[in-house]
Amino acid sequence: MARVLLFGRLADQAGWRDRVVEAGDLASLRATLSAADPELGEALSGPGVQVAVDKAIVRGERVLTAATEVAFLPPMSGG
């Protein structure tokens, strides 16, 4: 289980930006999100989208707990 945050165009596309999702790791989290919204699932794996787990960028797999925060970050605009 994890708290999922979406930013920028991903949140606009999904229609939400903050949701708790049942998942034991990043792969199953992606699968759950894709099942509910296939277009979002594709966008989350799109070019330039980074994943932050507990506010640190991760590449690869992570175990998730109820306290874990997973953020999907589309390409950054700068300020």
Add this chain to the structure above:
Amino acid sequence: MARVLLFGRLADQAGWRDRVVEAGDLASLRATLSAADPELGEALSGPGVQVAVDKAIVRGERVLTAATEVAFLPPMSGG
């Protein structure tokens, strides 16, 4: 006749910074100042000292009237 202004180290050296001097042109002004204070006269012709007449830098001779302001400007420090 002219109003003479001294700046920076020239004023320190002369002990004055603003004086009315009887002179019809720059050469006679320099001669009058030198006669009163030979060391100052030398400093006024020293390296890097510029002359402004009515707030514009001049090189060469100028006729002076009672309303003319003559400033002797030692090398500038910047701000």
Add this chain to the structure above:
Amino acid sequence: MIATPTITLTDQPFEPGLLVTAFCTDRQETGAIATFVGLARAERGAAAALELEAYPGFTDAAIGEIAQAAIDRFNLHDVHIVHRTGRIAPGEAIVFVATAAGHRRAAFEACDFLMDYLKSRAPFWKKEHGPDGVRWIEPTDRDRTDAERWDR
């Protein structure tokens, strides 16, 4: 002197002049303070409003790391960065950067360096609400090449 940067994200309008007053106060060995204020342009009515999204705790941490790198690289006495989030009206300040150093070259270069980073690499997501609707903005090529100057 151990300097640590101050990074502030705010969704409220802020007054750069007050920040400058505070930043200039009680400095004995600082000879140079450079500041930059980025304002939302009206674009002659083409840009109705700008909306900036940050990830609190992530965005400010990322900016803080770069600010600390700037302190080390340019030997700064202090850095203050304030960045607006949320909806920003034309004429309002988006970003404020202030750098304090012994001499002006370091203060200028550090301010320039930090702005290049903030405009091209900082974790913000930006959209513009214009007369033709909403669009997400990405860094310009110029922003990218400006930022790359410091990678050499």
Add this chain to the structure above:
Amino acid sequence: MIATPTITLTDQPFEPGLLVTAFCTDRQETGAIATFVGLARAERGAAAALELEAYPGFTDAAIGEIAQAAIDRFNLHDVHIVHRTGRIAPGEAIVFVATAAGHRRAAFEACDFLMDYLKSRAPFWKKEHGPDGVRWIEPTDRDRTDAERWDR
């Protein structure tokens, strides 16, 4: 847009933050404001006080000419320069430069350009009252080479 610079010489302490507030106000097309504040350093007690002499009417005119050149060269929207004269205590502001432009590169470069001019070529005469007495100051070699960057 026809911009004319504002040049102020003052023998009284001034507050850079208030100048920034005024300079940032009511700008619709300005995206970038760069400012620089030069402060009198204490030099760990070695510099007791700085004394700056200007030639009113000559010094401000000379600075105004350079500021106008900067407006033309960098396509600025506005310039404000304030320079202290007289006796300046450690920690007090000596010089304030603000430049407004559409984009940040122009604002930064113009501010840098103006400071290089002010520090090396502006008609001021400067002395330092230190523990060993009074000495007149000339631009450093670094000030001169900084200023020469813009002659290319």
